[in-house]
Amino acid sequence: MDKLSTEQRHKNMAAIHSKDTKPEWIVRRGLWSRGFRYRLNSPKLPGHPDLVLRKYRTCIFVNGCFWHGHNVALPQVNSEQLLVNSECCKIPKTRREFWVAKIRRNQERDVEEQKRLAEMGWHSITIWECELKPSKREETLKSLVYTLNKIWLEDHQAVVKAYPKLEEENGLLKAAEDKM
Numbered sequence: 001m002d003k004l005s006t007e008q009r010h011k012n013m014a015a016i017h018s019k020d021t022k023p024e025w026i027v028r029r030g031l032w033s034r035g036f037r038y039r040l041n042s043p044k045l046p047g048h049p050d051l052v053l054r055k056y057r058t059c060i061f062v063n064g065c066f067w068h069g070h071n072v073a074l075p076q077v078n079s080e081q082l083l084v085n086s087e088c089c090k091i092p093k094t095r096r097e098f099w100v101a102k103i104r105r106n107q108e109r110d111v112e113e114q115k116r117l118a119e120m121g122w123h124s125i126t127i128w129e130c131e132l133k134p135s136k137r138e139e140t141l142k143s144l145v146y147t148l149n150k151i152w153l154e155d156h157q158a159v160v161k162a163y164p165k166l167e168e169e170n171g172l173l174k175a176a177e178d179k180m
């Protein structure tokens with residue numbers, strides 16, 4: 001009995017730990033703690049965005065660097081171009097063609113889905129797994145919050161009004177300059 005519960009506890013702790021360090025969770029916690037509210041995995045939207053912030057008309061995708069080919073330069077189909085791996089996406093040497101085709105499809109799908117979201121009036125933000133490494137995390141979340149606030153402000157900005165005209169403006173400016 002005791003032994004079982006100990007094992008169970010280990011299992012639970014392992015589960016909690018992995019859940020907590022999942023990239024998506026880092027973004028969720030980061031936004032929630034800053035007061036942002038969102039829906040998860042909205043099945044009705046193209047691409048099933050990981051987080052949907054309706055108030056900000058924004059969908060957030062938290063992408064794994066390998067599966068979505070972050071910064072990797074895939075060769076064109078039927079070309080002699082070389083594949084250029086990136087820091088966070090290294091395509092395996094074995095079954096290379098299979099992986100290239102798979103990741104290319106994922107990339108094309110990402111573009112297509114975000115295009116459809118844009119047509120529906122949504123912004124899309126992609127957060128990459130590598131941007132959530134402990135050393136980069138805070139900076140990434142900060143810049144995400146900045147972008148969200150910018151979107152909100154742009155949406156809610158009153159019509160920009162022209163400055164009122166002062167008939168004597170030129171004269172005043174000149175007078176001030178003369179005193180300098």
Ligand SMILES: [Zn+2]
Nearest residue numbers: 065070088130
């Ligand atoms: Zn990456």
